[in-house]
Amino acid sequence: AQSVTQLGSHVSVSEGALVLLRCNYSSSVPPYLFWYVQYPNKGLQLLLKYTSAATLVKGINGFEAEFKKSETSFHLTKPSAHMSDAAEYFCAVSGRISNQFYFGTGTSLTVIP
Amino acid sequence: DTGVSQDPRHKITKRGQNVTFRCDPISEHNRLYWYRQTLGQGPEFLTYFQNEAQLEKSRLLSDRFSAERPKGSFSTLEIQRTEQGDSAMYLCASSSIGTGGHQPQHFGDGTRLSIL
Numbered sequence: 001a002q003s004v005t006q007l008g009s010h011v012s013v014s015e016g017a018l019v020l021l022r023c024n025y026s027s028s029v030p031p032y033l034f035w036y037v038q039y040p041n042k043g044l045q046l047l048l049k050y051t052s053a054a055t056l057v058k059g060i061n062g063f064e065a066e067f068k069k070s071e072t073s074f075h076l077t078k079p080s081a082h083m084s085d086a087a088e089y090f091c092a093v094s095g096r097i098s099n100q101f102y103f104g105t106g107t108s109l110t111v112i113p
Numbered sequence: 114d115t116g117v118s119q120d121p122r123h124k125i126t127k128r129g130q131n132v133t134f135r136c137d138p139i140s141e142h143n144r145l146y147w148y149r150q151t152l153g154q155g156p157e158f159l160t161y162f163q164n165e166a167q168l169e170k171s172r173l174l175s176d177r178f179s180a181e182r183p184k185g186s187f188s189t190l191e192i193q194r195t196e197q198g199d200s201a202m203y204l205c206a207s208s209s210i211g212t213g214g215h216q217p218q219h220f221g222d223g224t225r226l227s228i229l
Contacts, residue, residue: 009153032215043117043204043220044156051215090155094215099144099208100169101218103155 002027002093004074006104014112019063019078021107023091026072033074034092034101035065044090050074061085086111115139117221119205125227126195133191134224138207145188146218147180148204149173156204162188163210192226200228 007022025031032051036044048059055067065076074091091104118137126132138145144163148156159178161169164185174180177196182188192199202225206218 034217036220041222041225043119043222044206046217046219049215049217092155099161099163100158101146101156102158105153106155 002031002095002102004033004091004093004102004104006089006091006107008107009105010108010110012110012112013081015083016080019076019081019085019109021076021089021091021109023065023074023076023104024072025074025091025093027093027095029095030069032094033065033067034094035059035063035074035076036090036092036103038088038090038106047076047089081109081111083111083113085109117205117207117219119203119221119224121224122222123225123227125229127229128195128197130195131191131193132195132226133189134203134205134226135187135189136205136221137187138205139219140186141209142207142219143185143210144208144216144218145182146206146208147188147190148206150202150204150223151200159190195226195228197228200226202226 003026005024034049035047048057050067058064092101120135146161147159150156162182177193180190202223204223206220208216208218
């Protein structure tokens with residue numbers, strides 16, 4: 001069975017500072033991993049995905065994530081936070097056979113001007 | 114690509130009433146998923162279709178919930194005899210067919226259900 005754990009339900013950063021959102025996965029086989037962003041009253045928008053090609057994945061809006069098998073992690077980073085990055089971020093895992101996605105509980109990012 | 118469309122965006126109803134939501138996926142996507150999201154939580158999987166076939170159902174999906182995708186295009190999710198605990202955002206997503214679960218899902222903006 002797959003699952004993800006997002007450490008920190010709320011993260012605050014200053015505008016221009018580094019953004020680091022944490023995600024650890026649990027999977028018996030190498031998983032597929034995703035980061036999604038959700039703005040208020042909107043659906044989820046895909047930021048990036050890991051599908052076992054490069055371990056460093058670049059996504060939209062300047063975000064990237066690194067797959068670290070030894071740490072079972074897939075943390076999301078952005079070098080410089082922008083006010084428009086304030087939103088809810090979800091990490092998700094999917095298996096190589098099942099088509100189900102399992103989402104974390106989310107991290108709410110606040111950007112302080 | 115017009116995106117995943119859900120209707121209505123908001124539904125307010127009295128406890129005990131039946132409600133039906135509609136989802137129109139991205140036209141070339143064969144797979145369609147329904148999720149439920151409550152405040153402060155991530156989406157929880159409810160059910161999944163490949164074309165018109167309903168292939169997986171979550172244990173969360175009680176017998177009051179039913180989903181259809183009759184022609185392999187749009188889908189409906191019906192909740193009968195609604196209860197307070199059904200209040201949530203109901204999200205629909207679609208994806209193309211690929212090996213395993215590596216195809217990302219594209220989400221609609223959801224239907225927010227409020228039970229009075």
